[in-house]
Amino acid sequence: MANLRIEQLNKRYGATTVLNDVNLSIEDGEFVVLVGPSGCGKSTLLRMIAGLDGASGGDIHIAGKLVNTLAPAERGIAMVFQSYALYPHMNVRKNMTFGLKFTGVPPTERERRVAEAARMLRLEELLERYPRDLSGGQRQRVAIGRAIVREPEVFLFDEPLSNLDAALRVSTRVEIANLHRLLKSTIVYVTHDQVEAMTLADRIVVMNKGRIEQVGKPLDLYYEPANLFVAGFIGSPAMNFFEAKVESIEGGRARVTGAAFRGLDVAAASLSVGDTLTVGVRPEHLVRGEAGAFAAEGIVELVERLGEASFAYLRRVDGRMFVAEVRGRQTPAPGETVTLVAASPDVHIFDASGLRVATGTR
């Protein structure tokens, strides 16, 4: 088990920068999820930690040891691939022991580890089967088993669930969470799925365009996104954004107005008159009513019913759309004009550069 420290890590292919000065510190036993849209550099970062891709600059320390020049096998890592990457011509047992032969693990010890991993992952029945005879979920468990028997310092997961169907994804997700509880190992997990990120992570690293946008606990990211990107990325459906301006400041309170919502009073903090702002409100924080710190009006165009909630898509005064979550059986009808309000702690203010402004509401 080990901690992981990444300093000033860069990756360039010719003129394109894939990773830009990434700094990240992961504690021993922590489950960290790298999340971001495709092409944000999260997989590249993982492959660089594994040693499969070289860095253009910067350092990686695993368990306090500088590993920049070490081969993947010498770094004390094990990786689980999206495609499982099982050796097709070896049965499950051989898939798991193949790597151990080369790292000086004696045969009896190999057998012990395989037996233990098989028990943990319910693979005992499958040990003599070949990958082609296994289902997707079983293959994924074998891939995880192959990682476990190496007894690595750090587990690396590269989108391990994206080839599974929805039901299996949920159950495998739970299994991975259990595994982490059991093994207490350091895990770095890459996904583009924010549900996976929120459910699994001790801490989430949100990446965009080769940079880290924010690192934090799942609920911290949700309630206090550092910037517009994180605010829009975490949460589904995405947060609604409204253009706004600071109209006046009086007695420590700033009056924020915009075309598509009613005026809003927030703590002035660092704001000054005339500032361009973005006001963000999550769909699930909007409720029908009249009284609220924030209020916006819209004409319902479409209602998506999911069961426990429905999503109403509304046309705003400025012609753009926003989304509100409606609970219960009473959903607004298309064509209806609805006023939706949100309490002040649920209203996020971002400045012109996209950074969240501390308005002292929370």
Add this chain to the structure above:
Amino acid sequence: MTTEQRARSISVHLVLIAYSLLAVGPILLVVMNSFKVRSAIFGSPLAPPDTSTFSLIGYEKVFRSSHILLYYSNSLIVTLVSMALVLLFGAMAAWALTEYRFRGSTVLALFLSIGIMVPIRLGSVAILNMMRSAGLNDTLTALVLVYVAQGLPMSIFILSEFIQQIPKDLRDAARCDGVPEIRIFFEVVAPLLRPAIATVAVFTIVPIWNDLWFPLILTSSDSTHTVTLGVQQFLGQYITDWNSVLAALSMAILPVVVIYVILSRQLIAGLTSGAVK
């Protein structure tokens, strides 16, 4: 199936059957006539042997008057050793050229592809000189060397294509597992290349086994003759011993057929893989 489809299917099969007859015909003729007496070979060349014309005289003569078994073993040694070397070096070179980027790798790949375009026989005189000065004249080694050079470019080309189809994650997984590069090649990549290797094996073996040119110019003594060259001694300027020629040729065909049958399943998998997923 509509009548139109059926008609098309029949016409396609007619063309294919005609082509097959054209291809198999001469071979059939050789094998058939090798079991007939001399008069019947000329009297009715297209008739299969019957009780009155059947004879093994050709085979008897071949075994009695020539070192056919020696020629056979020479051919086998040259073919199999060449094949083994072509497959080994071809696969290794293909792996290196597709997997690793190193200084000069592009130039090297280009150089090898020239080998596909330029027939090796153009270099016969230079090869003969080279073998002479290396003291390899009239040895099987000389033949093996030439055939390896002849077979390598195409095998590297074919195997490179197949290696590219092996998922990159597999090699990465093996690297994370701590498998040394050489073992990744032999224990992860090579087993997955089996169909490709069978394909290359057939493409390599057939021209080598059938080659007359290089044995003719590189070997001179009876002890280094191959089957194709050995047969020539029955073809005289004035008299040709057709019984023996046909018998020897029939025997020469046999090993290629056997190898093809053994490898054909893999060969078909190799030829069609990639065409359908």
